[in-house]
Amino acid sequence: MTREDHVAERRCIVSGETQPQAGLVRFVVGPGDVIVPDLRGKLPGRGLWVSARRDLVETACAKNAFSRAARRKVSVPEGLPALIESQWVNGCLNLLGLARKAGDIVAGFEKVKGWLQSGEAAVLVTASDASPDGRRKLYGLAAGRPDVDLFTSEQLSLALGRGNVVHAALRDGGLARRFVADVNMLAGYRQCESPDGLSERELRNGE
Template structure:
């Protein structure tokens, strides 16, 4: 891909330039926005809305810069209005996409919840990703370790948010098996985690596999 942000050769991951930081990253690591029919900035979390994409790094500082310096309008070469609470809207949409993804994985037998079931999956190496609630007991969470490798731990969701994916009030421990849907959940959760981490809204887990 050229520095301008064009797609790479066939089979390679397309990249785009963040309008706030100027950095070029794979689209899987950026949040896409488009201009709505009324000239407003619209988050396109799924990346499927028509129109020219306006890409921003999933960090509160980058989003605030894009809003405060009117970078959406500059990138679109048109006057766009930014809805009030855009960053909070992005966060809510990311939470929904992540929890919906986990729910779909559960329905296809690719996700389990509960300490014993998760522990069992980890022991037989069925678990590809460990999911633990950000507001769960650190002592309890430390008894389980995520599988080896990067992108094998999600810790940006609360117990009630994980619970939504399993039809329960609260869930502290969950696990995802390998598959294309899991890859999408991990990518979306990474964006949510980056957004929440910068604002201090979610405590990091002390022991992830790639930090040990």
């Protein structure tokens, strides 16, 4: 195995399973012996790892798994599972805001339709509360591209700084790829099934 082929693995403190690091949430013991989620893996300290599923994080909180893994008594913030989900949601929406500033996203049914038809769109984003008719029309044009519907129209509108955003499309690039990766994590954390989040096709392919 070459260095490029190596995939870092970590052990989940709840399930005991060893798996690629990308599929787990890292925690560290912060000031005051409080457990802190480290979604980007950048905080100093020894990592405590839990598979990136909300139910397993809830189990870790309920069964004192963090203290056992840290080998000392630690405090778990109230609502930690919800906090992690909120951080992932905010991270995804912030990426959409950055894409808006970079000119790499359009919103509105007709503009999105145009990008899909021309091949410029790499990712379709549809509000979770969009009408079924609009969904069907754009899904039919997505042609194998990731289609994300984890966020409400209100959330998309705030992220893009305009009212009533129901449909949006991202141009291919680093921001789009980071967005899809984070959406995959969020969907897995929520244990979503198609069509919530990436389509079943995209989740299976890991794109």
